[in-house]
Amino acid sequence: DAGITQSPRHKVTETGTPVTLRCHQTENHRYMYWYRQDPGHGLRLIHYSYGVKDTDKGEVSDGYSVSRSKTEDFLLTLESATSSQTSVYFCAIGSGGPTDTQYFGPGTRLTVL
């Protein structure tokens, strides 16, 4: 998976609790992305980063925040998890922006009860 790891791989949590997902890359790529995957919706962009401390919103950013303090790490935080955030979350990396290849991690399955 192109030097991308995600942790945890599976998590079950309760409504209202904070959750942080981590994406770690060893490729030194500039761009990092967080997507969620839900049946019938494909992949939807939550947030992305175009450099250390440079982040911006995607199409489904409400309820999520991100941080990137190092090139290799991109954190996704659900401040107060809701059942609608039950999903599979994928991190992706790329070197060339939105019109270049993205390499996806193995995913994190999050269940919010």
Next chain:
Amino acid sequence: GENVEQHPSTLSVQEGDSAVIKCTYSDSASNYFPWYKQELGKGPQLIIDIRSNVGEKKDQRIAVTLNKTAKHFSLHITETQPEDSAVYFCAASKVTSYDKVIFGPGTSLSVIP
């Protein structure tokens, strides 16, 4: 904003037959169209892409065609094999919009031995 539709949602073919998946997009400014393959339990992987200055691209058994006038693009897989069974996603993006990598809802392809 950009909207990507994908058909069919499921597709079953006999081994050795061809498979075709079609996508349409709404934003005429989109200029990059990748196709990703996702095997069960894994993250998506790029299999082929095409840019708006090209009408067709081929890589062994896989080809993609683009019709900019009609705003649709298609994935063609010839001589299908059981290992082609997966979910395929099309996507559309443009260089000026980092937050606009829009994926289609996916097509589940089953190749029957």
